[in-house]
Amino acid sequence: MGDGMARPREFDEEAVLDAAIQCFWNRGFEATSVRDLVEKTGLTSASLYNAFGDKRAFFQKALDRYVEGSIVGRIERCEAMPPRDGIAAFFAEVLARSLADPQHKGCMVVNAALDVAPHDAEFREVVAGVLARIEAFFLDRVEAGQADGTITRSQSAETLAHHLLGVLMGLRVLARVRPEPRLLEGVIAPALALLSPTQGDQAL
Amino acid sequence: MGDGMARPREFDEEAVLDAAIQCFWNRGFEATSVRDLVEKTGLTSASLYNAFGDKRAFFQKALDRYVEGSIVGRIERCEAMPPRDGIAAFFAEVLARSLADPQHKGCMVVNAALDVAPHDAEFREVVAGVLARIEAFFLDRVEAGQADGTITRSQSAETLAHHLLGVLMGLRVLARVRPEPRLLEGVIAPALALLSPTQGDQAL
DNA sequence: TGAGTTTTAACACGATCGTTCTAAAATACG
DNA sequence: CGTATTTTAGAACGATCGTGTTAAAACTCA
Secondary structure (H helix, E strand, O other), rough: OOOOOOOOOOOHHHHHHHHHHHHHHOOOOOOHHHHHHHHHOOOOOOHHHHHHHOHHHHHHHHHHHHHHHHHHHHHHHHHHOOOHHHHHHHHHHHHHOOOOOHOOOOOHHHHHHHHHHOOOOHHHHHHHHHHHHHHHHHHHHHHHHHHHHOOOOOOOHHHHHHHHHHHHHHHHHHHHOOOHHHHHHHHHHHHHHHOOOOOOOOOO | OOOOOOOOOOOHHHHHHHHHHHHHHHHHHOOOOOHHHHHHHHOOOOHHHHOOOHHHHHHHHHHHHHHHHHHHHHHHHHHHHOOHHHHHHHHHHHHHHHHHHHOOOOHHHHHHHHOOHHHHHHHHHHHHHHHHHHHHHHHHHHHHHHOOOOOOOOOOHHHHHHHHHOOOOOHHHHHHOOOHHHHEEEEEEHHHHOOOOOOOOOOO
């Protein structure tokens, strides 16, 4: 049918998504209006709806891009390190980012976990999936550390991975309300200390 | 001036606040409309505004009542127990409540920490104050446990209290998105195990 | 160049938001 | 009993919400 081609877009789709990430990350899904998005992205609502669908789909794509840019990369970096170092580096990186952000936006996924996930089954699955991926990273590193003797066997790898995931979530919450270095460091330090092999641990 | 007295209220203020707690707890501040509140409380918007002020003040009072009813009581119960038992009982109670709630509402304070605190300085202080109170409970119990030898001295009481607060926050987040008993138990167990005195610990 | 297609811009839609207004209903005090 | 005062009920306010419409602008291909 269509032999003639069309007018090209004037905007950079990725830059627009980045601007949307800033909006949604800072204010959450519900509190961000389409007019906010229009203002921060610089394009009109018609272009937004045409390119990304409705507000919900726009959020979905922004969240996907956030995960791809902020979480997947971090996991890959830390996966390449020795087990304990990888876990420590993961938390150190999150800590540094949290304290460096003057807006204290925390993590967009954790924010979404309490904002949009509880009443939207699809988003809940997306968020749960991301958390499962982080947990899988922890599990993999803990198992590797238990195998090479750098991490305690006094508790199962699954339990330790669950704990690390919980600590990460708590860190993200506290970073928003009480972004005090000593507090956040104190959240992390015992979790890392806990990984140390104890007397009962010995190579097989 | 006024010598004639007025028409009495037809509603029970505490029951209305409880209904408001259910609304705000479940959906958060921004996502709860005044019409939702009118429906669930059973009284009209005029009565609401007359008795409690605007929506924000209404939320404030509901949050105060929630803290008084759900958090202060728990702290007082656990304060009366031996140090380690008190901490363990605190988490056990939160865990049981989290799993028993079919709506997975989590904690209203933690929800508020990500919903309304980041962009409202007054609410941020309220939330931070509640978290500080919980942290003070943990600190008191850890110090008592370190004094009587039931809790390790391998890390400072402040650090351990920070960690416990973080674990609690993480537990509350995960309870909303992934309310799986094994996961939530796994978050808690290592934090409690961490408190155990190690070889290096000995009474003075 | 002209036909075809998409993006742009601006305006406007109905719905819902938090809040207020107007009056009627209900009580305590003189 | 009458008056002052407050709480009710319900409609209605302007503002903003997410979204759709209309028509002009911009571009590719035949």
